[in-house]
Amino acid sequence: MSTASHSAPRPSPPTSLRTGRMFALTGAVVGVIYGYDTGSISGALVFLSKDFGLTETEKGLVNSILVLGSIVGALIGGKLADALGRRVAMLIVAGSYTVFVALSAIAPTVEVLDAVRFLLGVAIGISIVAAPLYVAESTPARIRGASVAAYQVATVVGIVLTYFVNWGLSGGGHWRWMLGLSAIPAALVVIPLLRLPDTPRWYVLKGQTERAVEVMAVTDPEVDPRAEVASVRAALDEENGGSARSLLRKPYARAAFFVVGLGFFCQITGINAVTYYSPQIFEEMGFTGNGQNFLLPSFVELASLVAAVLAILIIDRIGRRVVLLSGIGTMVVMLGVLTVVFGAGKLHGTTTWVGFVAILLFTAAFNFGFGSLIWVYASEAFPAQLRSTGASVMLTADLVANLLIAQFFPSLMAKAGAAATFAGLGVLAVGALVFAAFTAPETKGRQLEEIQDYWRNGGRWPTAATPGPVGAAGPLGDSAAQPTSP
Known part of the structure; x- marks a missing residue:
């Protein structure tokens, strides 16, 4: 077939790059909102617990109910994005963020708050699936990797923002504002989504070949749009029939064991204990004056942002295993330090700051190792027809472990003590290190x-x-x- 006679008219590269960057920017904004909503409860929980008179178990439920909703959202996110479109799924996410974040800010009782946070969690679960998919399928090839990475980095940026906001509002105990502020950018992101098209891949999936060619010509002028759409069609044909049951059979049962184990260890080692409960952890360390327990988590997440960017820059140079194992190994050491610090008795002076540095390096090491590698390995382990299924199974294992941490961490801190709690996480981190050392291949x-x-x-x-x-x-x-x- 002659490309001269059948190729769609191609816009200038600047027009295409502007469109591609708009896709990436929209996805990044959703990532920031996701990160903000994930971290905002950390500061709000200190004050709403007093207002509602929550027990430690009820505090855990406020966090874990969001994760439970995320599991539901992640399970339906792929089917929703396939049935209605990636763009419509993103519109649902943005609209749901706006409504449920606003409702959480005005919740009159903890029961209402839990119900709204469950629904917000469903929206978050959908966004975890839909946003990276929307960006990856819509941006030009030469900026696609950076665009997808920008979404991941944007999530950390959102967590950084929430800690600074929490610190700024902590003086007045304004937990409702802490929870509700992200409704504004969530509402604004609807505007570009209404103007942008869906992805070429989705149009092909729905048999809208000509529309796919038109969008492909706009998003990536460096390829022949008809030839590229034909490649997408061939890839979709190959993907037909990929089911979770296939992951249990040879030759991919071993790969499934690896990615599911990696997903579970990613969360069970305690990263979201820091994300959800850092003000309480720093208060336990003795940082109580001038809102220090709200401000210090901001610097922890800034270090994590630097670590995530560094990993992106070097992962293809020094190798996956080096990045992953060094990250997990540093987590093991820092959890050991925290065990000693909390086990030494009342914290003061030097030991207090040693504990802070240990939390900072633990969180940065997670984002350097687990945070940067988990999706890379999930996308590399399976052929095209099983890739999305394998990633979904891994994400479910990740969220189940997250649910356990969110629910039980405050109770463990209260009943077993901080030293025993961090020692337990350290043992799990050693398990993660051994698991990764014996199962993670070097795929550089x-x-x-x-x-x-x-x-x-x-x-x-x-x-x-x-x-x-x-x-x-x-x-x-x-x-x-x-x-x-x-």
Whole structure:
């Protein structure tokens, strides 16, 4: 087929890049709102607990009910985005954020607050699926990687903002404003979403080939839109039939075990204990004057932002395993330090600041290792027809672990004490380190087909000369077993 006679008219690159950046900016704003809504409860919980007279278990429920809703949202998010469109799913997310955030700010009782936060959690779960999908499928190839990474970084930016807002409002105990402020950007993001098209991939999915060609020509002028749409059609045909049941059978059961385990360890090691309860943790350390327990979490998240950006810059240079294992290893050390600090008795002076630095490095190490690698491994472990299914299963394991941390962390702190609680998290982090060391392959520079061969080959890299099952590389692979071609 001649591209000269059938290709859609192509706009100038600046027009396309502006459109692509608008997609990315819209996704990033949703990421900021998601991060803000995830972290806003950390400061609000200090004051609403007093207003509503909450027990430690009820405090945990205020957090865990949001995570429970997120699990529901994540499970329906993919089907919703396929049925109604990525753009419509994003509109639902933005509209739901606006309504449920506003309602949470005026909740008259804790029961109403819990109900509204469950619904907000459903919207968050949908956004976790829909927003990266919308950005990845809509931006030009040359800015796609940065655009998707920008969404992840935007989430950390949202958490940073919520801590500064919490600190600014802590003097008056304005927990309703802490929860409700993100309704404003959520409402504003609806405006560009109403003007932007859906993704070419979704139009192809719905048989709207000509519309897909038109949008492809606008979003990426450097490709032949008809040829690219044909490639999308072929990829969709290949993806048909990918089911969760397939993950339980060879040759991908091993890959499924890896990504599900990684997803679970990502959260069970306690990162969201810091995100949700950092003001209480810092108050336990003795930071109570001048709103220090609200201000210090802001610097913790700023360090996390730097760590996340650093990981993005070096992950393809020094390798996945180095980044992942060094991040988890640092988490283990910092949890050990926190155990010693809290076990030493009343904190004061130097020990107080040692505890702060340990929290800062623990959170930064998470964002450097787990935070930067989990989606990379999930996207690399499976062929196209199982990729979204595998990512969904991993996300569910991640959220289940998050639910456990959100619900039980305050009770553990109250009953077992901070030293025992952080010691328990340290043991789990050691488990995560051992798990990753024995299961995570080094996939730097590997083609997706090579990585799939690794899992088909029982967790061993096939040699260049002998494709198929061989026993030379062992469970982690080594340089001698790697193909000589790039």
